[in-house]
Amino acid sequence: MTQANDDAAKDARMEWLLRERIGNETPPDLEHAVLAQLQTEPTPVAIPNRNNRLLVAAIVVIGVAAVFAVSQITGDTPAAVSNPQQGEPEFVTWQDPALVRSRQDIEALPADTKQVFGINLDNDALPALLRLRKLEAIALTVSTFEAKRGGPLKPKTDPVYFTDEGFERLASMSSLRALVLEGHIKLKGHGLVRVVKDTGLRELTLTSMAVTDKLLAELAQLPLQALRLHGSQEFGDAGIKAIAASKTLREVSLRGCTHLEQEWIANLANLKSLETLNLSGIGSHTLFSGIRLSPLPEPTPGSGVTDRVVRAVAPLPKLRSLDLGSADVTDKGIAALKESRSLRQLGLQSITELTAAGAHCLPNSLTSLNLLGHRDLDSQLLKALLGRPNLTDLNLGWCRNPSLDAIEQLCKAAHLRTLNVSGWKLTDAERDRLSKLAAQINFGKQPKRR
């Protein structure tokens, strides 16, 4: 370190100290911004690490080459191969969206920006987005809570919202494909409907929003392919009936909509085009109902996801992915899935009522099963999974430690690709033994052994 560099570094440090101590400049609270941004990214299938990056890259190259080769043989274009079942384009994958907090931030973005994550933008800032002609995906969130110096979170006194009048100016963005709105409770509907209608939007996610039956009825008339209502409120039977009448929806998520009643959710049995359905975290049996930082008041919990709901949606002919996490379902409800030919992914995390009897009824088509948090994962339940020849991905994280013999038997029979055992108390020897059982093991965070 030369003297000049040392001096420059000390000067810079002095400047920071004075700005923070005298200038009242404070370190930011980025907790919610960081978490919100993380949530717009797809959940990784497996934990990437330095050692397997080259392997992944090689697999990707080989995969692309294979797709290209197939397309040459069959005459298909690679794009058409992206979703062999439907021939539909895939949904947007969020990748490092540009983070903006003001009109000036937006104006500084390159013209070819494709994804934007906006925090606390108001009516005045939104029109600046119109300059970005290639914008495909926008997420807009409101910061409604704040913490000072690591203190407890408190409601913000002056959260920044936009209104329908400001928002509908985005209706001319013809390139827009995906929209995520969170906490914008001043948005009542007509501006949103106009944007969805005029842009030809494919995916809409409304998180912590007041969504009325009337709004859902209007949205369901439009050619949306994915509608996610995470932790949103106000809609009920009529709204879900309207969703079920859609001609285009392939994905619906009601995750965390704790006010829903089982009769309402069962209406989704009429949505024959449905491929992905997320019903996790709903109802009074949800482990985490009551833990929320929504700007909306906590709703009265409904009866939520029960055996009746599972029996209703199980026959959906195209259903490939179903998440029932924390639902109040039993073996009897799970048994309804037995005849499914389409189901590939099933989330049964934190469903303690599942026993070996229910596991015997899981469909043979299943390739991915999430049993995270099961408190009574005994050998009999694991043996029941032996009969699932196509199972390649299994999440047993935070389950009470089952017998390793049973796990070993299961892994060998099922040819597991990934196994999640995070939260298990393992000795080094047990860890080594497990490492040989699947191509990718996620040990995650493990409690310390006494």
Next chain:
Amino acid sequence: MPAFSHQPHGPSLLAKDMEASAFVRKHQTALWRFLRSVGCDAALADELTQDALLVALRREVTTREERTAAAFLRTTARNLWLKRRHADRRRAEQLFDAAEQLWQTDASTDGGNALLDALDQCLAELPERSTTALMRAYRDGASRGELATELDLSEHGVRNMMHRLRNALRECIERRMQ
């Protein structure tokens, strides 16, 4: 915001979010201060802190030891910052290395709190006129011209005074940190 994360969705995501929240709360202040101590302005420090935290969370650095995670964050922030300094990258690298050494010596264990405490003590020892000048400049954002009028100095005199003050504070802090 009560991000998507805090909705009552599945427990796996919630547990992960809680872990991520704790990680962000633990490291954000020290990392931001470090960037400010390197010379980033506050807005850029906000941005780089957030980006570095995101990189760390994506790579599951949360499971590493606290000191290792903090070092990872500083290195990531350094790389993000250097990406923006094409024109004078070499100079920026040298400055960053010097700042990193200073940080390791004085601030790596407490995120810079001891430095701020030392500054408090040094400020208490300053004559009133000097304190006033610092308050007007840093707290109120007064220009050099305004300070010159108020302190009955030339603008050049104000510049010299501020330079001397900062040097005196710097030396005082170094003495107290030894």
